[in-house]
Amino acid sequence: MWQNHSMPESITRRSLLAAAAVPALRLPKKIRVAVVFMEGHVGEVFRPIEGLPDVELVAVSDPNPAKMTKLAAGVRRYTDYRQMLEKEQLDVVGIGGPNGERAEVILACADRKLHVAAEKPLAIEGADLERIRQSVRRNGIELTMFLPMRFSAPYLAMKQIVESGEIGQIGQIDAQKSYKLGERPPWMIKRSSYGGTIPYIGVHMVDLMRWISGREFVEAVSLQTRIGYPEYGQMENSTGTLFRLDNGGVAVLHMDYLRPQTAATHGDDRLRIAGTGGVVEYQPATGVTVVTGKQKTRTITELPASRSLFLDFLDSVYNRKPAGLPLSDIYRVNEIVLGARESAEKRAFVKL
Numbered sequence: 001m002w003q004n005h006s007m008p009e010s011i012t013r014r015s016l017l018a019a020a021a022v023p024a025l026r027l028p029k030k031i032r033v034a035v036v037f038m039e040g041h042v043g044e045v046f047r048p049i050e051g052l053p054d055v056e057l058v059a060v061s062d063p064n065p066a067k068m069t070k071l072a073a074g075v076r077r078y079t080d081y082r083q084m085l086e087k088e089q090l091d092v093v094g095i096g097g098p099n100g101e102r103a104e105v106i107l108a109c110a111d112r113k114l115h116v117a118a119e120k121p122l123a124i125e126g127a128d129l130e131r132i133r134q135s136v137r138r139n140g141i142e143l144t145m146f147l148p149m150r151f152s153a154p155y156l157a158m159k160q161i162v163e164s165g166e167i168g169q170i171g172q173i174d175a176q177k178s179y180k181l182g183e184r185p186p187w188m189i190k191r192s193s194y195g196g197t198i199p200y201i202g203v204h205m206v207d208l209m210r211w212i213s214g215r216e217f218v219e220a221v222s223l224q225t226r227i228g229y230p231e232y233g234q235m236e237n238s239t240g241t242l243f244r245l246d247n248g249g250v251a252v253l254h255m256d257y258l259r260p261q262t263a264a265t266h267g268d269d270r271l272r273i274a275g276t277g278g279v280v281e282y283q284p285a286t287g288v289t290v291v292t293g294k295q296k297t298r299t300i301t302e303l304p305a306s307r308s309l310f311l312d313f314l315d316s317v318y319n320r321k322p323a324g325l326p327l328s329d330i331y332r333v334n335e336i337v338l339g340a341r342e343s344a345e346k347r348a349f350v351k352l
Contacts (some may be wrong), residue, residue: 037097045094100193124195168277
Protein backbone atom coordinates (compact mmCIF):
# COMPACT_ATOMS: atom_id res chain seq x y z
CA MET A 1 0.00 0.00 0.00
CA TRP A 2 1.18 3.50 -0.80
CA GLN A 3 2.68 5.32 2.17
CA ASN A 4 0.54 8.43 2.80
CA HIS A 5 2.28 10.96 5.02
CA SER A 6 -0.82 13.04 5.57
CA MET A 7 -2.18 12.33 9.04
CA PRO A 8 -2.28 10.07 12.10
CA GLU A 9 -4.98 7.42 12.12
CA SER A 10 -7.36 9.55 14.12
CA ILE A 11 -7.27 13.33 14.24
CA THR A 12 -8.39 13.93 17.78
CA ARG A 13 -7.04 16.17 20.52
CA ARG A 14 -5.98 13.19 22.62
CA SER A 15 -4.11 11.38 19.83
CA LEU A 16 -2.28 14.49 18.68
CA LEU A 17 -1.22 15.52 22.18
CA ALA A 18 0.00 12.00 22.88
CA ALA A 19 1.98 11.75 19.63
CA ALA A 20 4.92 13.84 20.83
CA ALA A 21 5.81 16.65 23.15
CA VAL A 22 5.08 19.92 21.40
CA PRO A 23 7.75 22.60 21.90
CA ALA A 24 6.43 25.70 23.59
CA LEU A 25 5.54 28.31 21.01
CA ARG A 26 3.66 31.47 21.82
CA LEU A 27 2.36 33.73 19.08
CA PRO A 28 1.22 37.36 19.30
CA LYS A 29 -2.34 36.51 18.21
CA LYS A 30 -4.65 33.60 17.50
CA ILE A 31 -3.68 32.01 14.17
CA ARG A 32 -6.45 30.38 12.13
CA VAL A 33 -5.21 27.48 9.98
CA ALA A 34 -6.87 25.53 7.18
CA VAL A 35 -5.68 22.60 5.05
CA VAL A 36 -6.35 21.88 1.38
CA PHE A 37 -6.14 18.18 0.38
CA MET A 38 -5.71 15.40 2.95
CA GLU A 39 -2.81 13.85 1.06
CA GLY A 40 0.95 14.24 1.26
CA HIS A 41 2.96 15.69 4.13
CA VAL A 42 0.08 17.71 5.62
CA GLY A 43 0.71 15.84 8.85
CA GLU A 44 3.47 18.44 9.24
CA VAL A 45 0.61 20.86 9.93
CA PHE A 46 -1.79 18.60 11.82
CA ARG A 47 0.63 17.00 14.27
CA PRO A 48 2.09 19.98 16.14
CA ILE A 49 -0.69 22.55 16.21
CA GLU A 50 -3.31 20.80 18.32
CA GLY A 51 -1.24 21.39 21.45
CA LEU A 52 -0.73 25.09 20.80
CA PRO A 53 -3.00 27.62 22.54
CA ASP A 54 -2.45 30.27 19.87
CA VAL A 55 -3.24 28.12 16.80
CA GLU A 56 -6.62 26.79 15.70
CA LEU A 57 -7.41 24.35 12.90
CA VAL A 58 -10.68 25.79 11.61
CA ALA A 59 -11.33 24.09 8.26
CA VAL A 60 -10.20 21.38 5.86
CA SER A 61 -11.02 20.85 2.20
CA ASP A 62 -10.76 17.66 0.18
CA PRO A 63 -12.84 16.50 -2.80
CA ASN A 64 -13.22 13.10 -1.09
CA PRO A 65 -15.40 13.52 2.05
CA ALA A 66 -14.27 10.11 3.33
CA LYS A 67 -10.79 11.49 3.96
CA MET A 68 -12.18 14.01 6.44
CA THR A 69 -14.22 11.70 8.66
CA LYS A 70 -11.55 11.51 11.38
CA LEU A 71 -11.26 15.26 11.86
CA ALA A 72 -12.02 16.59 15.32
CA ALA A 73 -15.48 17.97 15.97
CA GLY A 74 -15.70 21.65 15.16
CA VAL A 75 -13.36 21.55 12.17
CA ARG A 76 -15.45 22.62 9.18
CA ARG A 77 -15.29 20.44 6.07
CA TYR A 78 -15.41 21.47 2.42
CA THR A 79 -15.12 19.55 -0.83
CA ASP A 80 -14.10 22.67 -2.81
CA TYR A 81 -11.12 24.66 -1.52
CA ARG A 82 -12.29 27.78 -3.35
CA GLN A 83 -15.48 27.78 -1.32
CA MET A 84 -13.46 27.34 1.87
CA LEU A 85 -11.15 30.25 1.02
CA GLU A 86 -14.17 32.40 0.24
CA LYS A 87 -16.10 31.66 3.44
CA GLU A 88 -13.44 31.29 6.12
CA GLN A 89 -11.36 33.96 7.87
CA LEU A 90 -7.88 32.43 7.69
CA ASP A 91 -4.24 33.28 8.36
CA VAL A 92 -2.30 30.22 7.13
CA VAL A 93 -3.14 27.42 4.69
CA GLY A 94 -1.41 24.05 4.43
CA ILE A 95 -1.56 22.50 0.96
CA GLY A 96 -1.10 18.85 -0.05
CA GLY A 97 -2.68 16.95 -2.92
CA PRO A 98 -1.77 16.24 -6.54
CA ASN A 99 1.40 17.87 -7.84
CA GLY A 100 -0.25 19.29 -10.94
CA GLU A 101 -2.92 21.19 -8.99
CA ARG A 102 -0.67 22.72 -6.32
CA ALA A 103 0.45 25.87 -8.11
CA GLU A 104 -3.12 27.09 -8.62
CA VAL A 105 -4.00 26.52 -4.97
CA ILE A 106 -0.90 28.41 -3.83
CA LEU A 107 -1.79 31.30 -6.14
CA ALA A 108 -5.39 31.37 -4.88
CA CYS A 109 -4.14 31.62 -1.29
CA ALA A 110 -1.55 34.27 -2.15
CA ASP A 111 -4.23 36.38 -3.86
CA ARG A 112 -6.08 36.39 -0.53
CA LYS A 113 -2.84 37.30 1.29
CA LEU A 114 -2.76 34.03 3.22
CA HIS A 115 0.55 32.55 4.32
CA VAL A 116 1.19 29.12 2.78
CA ALA A 117 2.86 25.85 3.80
CA ALA A 118 2.84 23.69 0.67
CA GLU A 119 3.67 20.16 -0.37
CA LYS A 120 6.61 19.71 -2.71
CA PRO A 121 7.39 20.57 -5.42
CA LEU A 122 5.69 23.95 -5.50
CA ALA A 123 5.04 23.52 -9.23
CA ILE A 124 5.80 20.97 -11.92
CA GLU A 125 6.59 23.55 -14.61
CA GLY A 126 9.04 26.45 -14.50
CA ALA A 127 6.48 28.98 -15.69
CA ASP A 128 4.18 28.16 -12.77
CA LEU A 129 7.08 28.38 -10.33
CA GLU A 130 7.78 31.89 -11.62
CA ARG A 131 4.09 32.81 -11.24
CA ILE A 132 4.27 31.71 -7.60
CA ARG A 133 7.44 33.70 -7.02
CA GLN A 134 5.88 36.86 -8.41
CA SER A 135 2.60 36.40 -6.54
CA VAL A 136 4.32 35.80 -3.20
CA ARG A 137 6.36 38.97 -3.68
CA ARG A 138 3.41 41.04 -4.90
CA ASN A 139 1.07 39.98 -2.10
CA GLY A 140 3.65 40.12 0.68
CA ILE A 141 2.92 36.64 2.04
CA GLU A 142 5.28 34.08 3.58
CA LEU A 143 5.74 30.65 2.00
CA THR A 144 7.31 27.41 3.13
CA MET A 145 7.44 23.92 1.62
CA PHE A 146 7.21 20.51 3.26
CA LEU A 147 10.87 19.48 3.50
CA PRO A 148 10.78 17.98 7.01
CA MET A 149 13.99 15.98 6.58
CA ARG A 150 15.97 19.20 7.05
CA PHE A 151 14.59 19.39 10.60
CA SER A 152 15.30 15.78 11.60
CA ALA A 153 18.04 14.79 14.03
CA PRO A 154 20.43 12.82 11.78
CA TYR A 155 20.66 15.55 9.15
CA LEU A 156 20.97 18.31 11.74
CA ALA A 157 23.94 16.34 13.12
CA MET A 158 25.51 16.01 9.67
CA LYS A 159 25.13 19.75 9.15
CA GLN A 160 26.97 20.46 12.40
CA ILE A 161 29.81 18.11 11.48
CA VAL A 162 30.33 19.65 8.04
CA GLU A 163 30.17 23.19 9.43
CA SER A 164 32.78 22.31 12.06
CA GLY A 165 35.31 21.73 9.26
CA GLU A 166 36.07 18.22 10.48
CA ILE A 167 35.75 16.61 7.03
CA GLY A 168 37.40 19.46 5.14
CA GLN A 169 36.40 20.80 1.73
CA ILE A 170 33.53 18.88 0.16
CA GLY A 171 34.47 16.95 -2.97
CA GLN A 172 31.69 14.40 -3.41
CA ILE A 173 28.12 13.80 -2.29
CA ASP A 174 26.16 10.58 -2.78
CA ALA A 175 22.45 10.31 -1.94
CA GLN A 176 19.77 7.63 -2.23
CA LYS A 177 16.03 7.48 -1.92
CA SER A 178 14.45 4.05 -2.33
CA TYR A 179 10.72 3.50 -1.75
CA LYS A 180 8.18 0.72 -1.92
CA LEU A 181 5.93 1.26 -4.91
CA GLY A 182 2.68 0.00 -3.40
CA GLU A 183 -0.59 1.34 -4.77
CA ARG A 184 -0.45 4.85 -6.19
CA PRO A 185 -3.22 7.37 -6.87
CA PRO A 186 -4.20 7.93 -10.52
CA TRP A 187 -2.58 11.39 -10.69
CA MET A 188 0.87 9.86 -10.16
CA ILE A 189 0.83 7.79 -13.35
CA LYS A 190 0.51 10.78 -15.70
CA ARG A 191 3.32 13.23 -16.46
CA SER A 192 0.82 16.10 -16.70
CA SER A 193 -0.35 15.67 -13.09
CA TYR A 194 2.71 14.01 -11.50
CA GLY A 195 5.57 16.00 -12.98
CA GLY A 196 8.15 13.27 -12.55
CA THR A 197 9.91 11.33 -9.82
CA ILE A 198 12.95 13.63 -9.85
CA PRO A 199 10.94 16.69 -8.76
CA TYR A 200 8.60 14.72 -6.51
CA ILE A 201 11.04 12.89 -4.24
CA GLY A 202 14.37 14.23 -5.44
CA VAL A 203 13.55 17.62 -3.95
CA HIS A 204 14.08 16.20 -0.44
CA MET A 205 17.61 14.99 -1.07
CA VAL A 206 18.67 17.91 -3.26
CA ASP A 207 17.73 20.21 -0.40
CA LEU A 208 19.73 18.15 2.10
CA MET A 209 22.74 17.85 -0.21
CA ARG A 210 22.92 21.63 -0.74
CA TRP A 211 22.11 22.64 2.82
CA ILE A 212 24.43 20.22 4.63
CA SER A 213 27.38 20.57 2.25
CA GLY A 214 27.11 24.33 1.79
CA ARG A 215 27.83 23.82 -1.91
CA GLU A 216 25.77 25.05 -4.85
CA PHE A 217 24.66 22.88 -7.77
CA VAL A 218 25.57 24.41 -11.13
CA GLU A 219 24.96 21.69 -13.75
CA ALA A 220 23.06 18.41 -14.04
CA VAL A 221 22.66 15.42 -16.30
CA SER A 222 19.95 12.84 -15.58
CA LEU A 223 18.45 9.56 -16.71
CA GLN A 224 14.99 8.35 -15.78
CA THR A 225 12.85 5.37 -16.73
CA ARG A 226 10.15 2.93 -15.68
CA ILE A 227 11.26 -0.69 -15.48
CA GLY A 228 8.35 -3.15 -15.46
CA TYR A 229 5.00 -2.25 -13.87
CA PRO A 230 3.26 -1.07 -17.07
CA GLU A 231 0.14 -0.21 -15.05
CA TYR A 232 2.06 2.79 -13.66
CA GLY A 233 2.20 4.48 -17.04
CA GLN A 234 4.47 7.54 -17.09
CA MET A 235 5.63 7.29 -13.47
CA GLU A 236 9.39 6.67 -13.41
CA ASN A 237 10.63 4.10 -10.89
CA SER A 238 14.37 4.47 -11.51
CA THR A 239 16.33 7.71 -11.84
CA GLY A 240 19.90 8.89 -11.61
CA THR A 241 21.28 12.43 -11.64
CA LEU A 242 24.88 13.64 -11.72
CA PHE A 243 25.48 17.20 -10.49
CA ARG A 244 28.52 19.44 -10.80
CA LEU A 245 29.17 21.51 -7.69
CA ASP A 246 30.31 25.10 -7.66
CA ASN A 247 33.81 24.09 -6.51
CA GLY A 248 34.15 21.44 -9.24
CA GLY A 249 33.08 18.58 -6.99
CA VAL A 250 30.51 15.92 -7.91
CA ALA A 251 27.15 14.93 -6.42
CA VAL A 252 25.11 11.86 -7.36
CA LEU A 253 21.45 11.22 -6.58
CA HIS A 254 19.91 7.84 -7.39
CA MET A 255 16.29 7.03 -6.62
CA ASP A 256 13.92 4.14 -7.13
CA TYR A 257 10.49 2.77 -6.36
CA LEU A 258 11.85 -0.78 -6.32
CA ARG A 259 12.13 -1.44 -2.59
CA PRO A 260 10.52 -4.83 -1.87
CA GLN A 261 7.25 -4.96 0.03
CA THR A 262 8.94 -7.35 2.48
CA ALA A 263 11.41 -4.66 3.60
CA ALA A 264 11.05 -3.51 7.19
CA THR A 265 10.50 0.15 6.30
CA HIS A 266 8.75 2.01 3.48
CA GLY A 267 11.86 3.96 2.53
CA ASP A 268 15.64 3.66 2.63
CA ASP A 269 17.27 7.10 2.57
CA ARG A 270 21.05 7.43 2.58
CA LEU A 271 23.41 10.38 2.41
CA ARG A 272 27.22 10.40 2.21
CA ILE A 273 29.38 13.52 2.11
CA ALA A 274 33.10 13.15 1.44
CA GLY A 275 35.65 15.90 1.95
CA THR A 276 39.39 16.42 1.95
CA GLY A 277 39.51 15.56 5.65
CA GLY A 278 37.01 12.71 5.99
CA VAL A 279 33.55 11.33 5.39
CA VAL A 280 30.23 11.70 7.18
CA GLU A 281 27.28 9.54 6.24
CA TYR A 282 23.85 8.50 7.37
CA GLN A 283 21.97 5.26 6.83
CA PRO A 284 19.01 4.17 8.95
CA ALA A 285 20.74 0.86 9.66
CA THR A 286 23.99 2.39 10.95
CA GLY A 287 23.07 5.89 12.03
CA VAL A 288 25.33 8.90 11.55
CA THR A 289 28.99 7.91 11.24
CA VAL A 290 32.18 9.92 10.75
CA VAL A 291 35.67 8.86 9.75
CA THR A 292 38.59 11.27 9.31
CA GLY A 293 42.31 11.18 8.75
CA LYS A 294 42.75 11.82 12.47
CA GLN A 295 40.14 9.47 13.92
CA LYS A 296 38.72 6.05 13.10
CA THR A 297 35.06 5.56 12.30
CA ARG A 298 32.74 6.62 15.12
CA THR A 299 28.98 6.67 15.45
CA ILE A 300 27.37 9.91 16.57
CA THR A 301 25.08 8.92 19.45
CA GLU A 302 24.19 12.36 20.78
CA LEU A 303 22.04 13.96 18.11
CA PRO A 304 20.37 17.37 18.07
CA ALA A 305 16.67 17.35 18.83
CA SER A 306 14.39 17.03 15.80
CA ARG A 307 12.19 20.06 15.20
CA SER A 308 8.87 20.86 13.57
CA LEU A 309 9.01 22.50 10.14
CA PHE A 310 5.58 24.09 10.60
CA LEU A 311 6.30 25.47 14.07
CA ASP A 312 9.56 26.90 12.75
CA PHE A 313 7.53 28.55 9.98
CA LEU A 314 4.99 30.07 12.37
CA ASP A 315 7.80 31.30 14.61
CA SER A 316 9.49 33.00 11.66
CA VAL A 317 6.26 34.56 10.34
CA TYR A 318 4.77 35.85 13.58
CA ASN A 319 7.77 36.19 15.92
CA ARG A 320 10.21 37.22 13.16
CA LYS A 321 12.69 34.48 14.07
CA PRO A 322 15.15 33.39 11.33
CA ALA A 323 13.54 30.66 9.23
CA GLY A 324 15.15 27.23 9.34
CA LEU A 325 14.09 26.84 5.69
CA PRO A 326 14.56 30.21 3.93
CA LEU A 327 12.42 31.10 0.93
CA SER A 328 15.53 31.47 -1.23
CA ASP A 329 16.41 27.82 -0.58
CA ILE A 330 12.86 26.75 -1.41
CA TYR A 331 12.89 28.46 -4.79
CA ARG A 332 16.39 27.24 -5.57
CA VAL A 333 15.69 23.57 -4.83
CA ASN A 334 12.59 23.71 -7.03
CA GLU A 335 14.65 25.19 -9.86
CA ILE A 336 17.28 22.45 -9.50
CA VAL A 337 14.89 19.49 -9.58
CA LEU A 338 12.99 20.93 -12.55
CA GLY A 339 16.33 21.42 -14.31
CA ALA A 340 17.40 17.86 -13.50
CA ARG A 341 14.12 16.54 -14.92
CA GLU A 342 14.62 18.68 -18.04
CA SER A 343 18.02 17.04 -18.49
CA ALA A 344 16.44 13.58 -18.43
CA GLU A 345 13.75 14.58 -20.92
CA LYS A 346 16.20 16.30 -23.28
CA ARG A 347 19.02 13.78 -22.70
CA ALA A 348 21.46 16.63 -22.28
CA PHE A 349 23.46 18.52 -19.71
CA VAL A 350 21.50 21.41 -18.21
CA LYS A 351 22.88 24.51 -16.50
CA LEU A 352 21.17 25.12 -13.18
